[in-house]
Amino acid sequence: MTDPTPSTTIQDVARHAGVSIATVSRVLNGTAPVIPSTAARVQQAIRELQYVPRTAARVLARRRTDTIGLLLPEISGAFFSPMLRGIEAGVRESGYALLIYATQRAADAPLYRPLGDHNTDGLLVFTDSMDDDDIVRLHRAGFPLVLLHQTPPDGVDIPVVTIENKDGAFKLVEHIIVEHGRRRIGFLRGPERHEDSAWRERGYLEALAAYDIPFDPGLVAYGEFDEQAAAVAINQWLLDGVEFDAVFTGDDDAAMGVLHALRRGGRRVPEDVAVIGFDDVPFAPYVSPPLTTVRAPTEQIGREAVRQLVRVISGEPVVPLTLLPTELVIRNSCGCP
Amino acid sequence: MTDPTPSTTIQDVARHAGVSIATVSRVLNGTAPVIPSTAARVQQAIRELQYVPRTAARVLARRRTDTIGLLLPEISGAFFSPMLRGIEAGVRESGYALLIYATQRAADAPLYRPLGDHNTDGLLVFTDSMDDDDIVRLHRAGFPLVLLHQTPPDGVDIPVVTIENKDGAFKLVEHIIVEHGRRRIGFLRGPERHEDSAWRERGYLEALAAYDIPFDPGLVAYGEFDEQAAAVAINQWLLDGVEFDAVFTGDDDAAMGVLHALRRGGRRVPEDVAVIGFDDVPFAPYVSPPLTTVRAPTEQIGREAVRQLVRVISGEPVVPLTLLPTELVIRNSCGCP
């Protein structure tokens, strides 16, 4: 009945096993050969005392934290859950711990506080969670970084893991033009600095151009990748009497708000207005009508980003740009049966 | 142009400011009075050198980690996103860092590895992520714990933050009995050890009893709080010719699978089968038909749990049981117009 004193230390183990702390450390880390019988005694002592090495002491001595940081602008919507799941999986595979901080869009915190080289070995930086100056500074200082859904500032060479936005958006918009004859197609932008949004907008513009549909700036508004904001934008169009027969909502979260606003405004989807989203979040098949959208491999993105970061940390060669493909998912909100 | 050497240390700052490291530490932490002019010099040096104290060194010296751990069985479904958001918010308020680990239901890891007193000051333990023996052991060892959606093992006295499950389930089932005359009401259980599920089942049973509806074990199956599993369960009932005119799906994620399976099986919702969920996740209003469910204040739960844990850590008195109320949300899947 040895009771689990929370403060068991390597000294205790050494004493208990009748060896030096160096030896305990060696069997703990397999960092040097130890006579089997001695090792066994140490293992035994570790078990009996329920010894667990203090992370801080290891970190300090080794000068590595074995933890990865994740910087997000926020945690909301249906989008982050799969991404977190992927990141968690990646982190587990590679034996790192995961520290999370949501910057709250304000980029409020003075960077170094929450997450940095003082408490992590590297950072996963999601778009819109850290400004370019800081990214450049950290990278220049040699700190491992991987960017998620974001390309690096000019001139710096940081690995990126993201999805094919433009292509997906193009095909999606093309679909409602070609198959459903829509020509007054609205677009709802995501958050200002959110790079996915910019690419999706380009896909939208290129699709219009490809089919000789003149661009009407009055058909672009801010949906913020957010249900509420998207609903507000659509309500405004309805009030203003803007004519439109389709909306590319920017992402699926915004699509919810659009469907809602349209229904309350007495517009039928897809008869009066076709609605198309982006991401293919889990509930997309279940809304009414089932949402036509673009599938983004969000969980894979998270997992792959961790893998790349681990390679950066250990100095292995990395893939500078991982661009995961997206795929059109045709359901009914576009007008297909 | 002092460049940001990543390895700036308290020594460097001290030298730069012409003081001892003790003084630097004092202005850093405000832990003892320092002559203003000296303090200013130190601040200056900190700024110029872009000094950030190594977390590991602080932790080791202070014997506190200033971080909180979160143990989850998994990260999936629409449920965890609001909870994480609440926890993140709580953690930010209180100045702690957040370390997350998903045990993957297998309780695979030997507990101490991922999260414990070696790297956190306390743990938030979500139901089904740690077995009772370990909970008891940690608690006996004096390690701060708060349980989420889970009551403690017998005899130990650990703060709990959870929601009113039974009451919500009762009212929900009562609603479809009283208002919609349903009597063949199926129930889909959540994961085996998931405590919410057990309470919801009790609410279900009590509602049946209250209205003299005999309990039919053939109307209980496993939905696992999961879309796929729920769909499989319903398909099975359909195949077996089980008669039912309503399904209490356990949670909203499972409700999606149920709606899907029912549609493919040619059953109309709510005409043939009423469907009711639990949680009121963000997409619940947007499925077809809009889901009648019970609203769980999931984000608040997360935030409140952190608050309680912080109190435990600092030895302040805590609320032993925080039971947040739930609320019926009537939409259309129950049969209401």
Added chain:
DNA sequence: CTGAAAGCGCTTACAG
């Protein structure tokens, strides 16, 4: 193969 000792970068009594 194993131990004594220095060192990782801080905090905090203890003197002054």
Added chain:
DNA sequence: CTGAAAGCGCTTACAG
């Protein structure tokens, strides 16, 4: 108000 020094709990050359 400030500094010298011990100590937090490990790892890792350096000897042997």
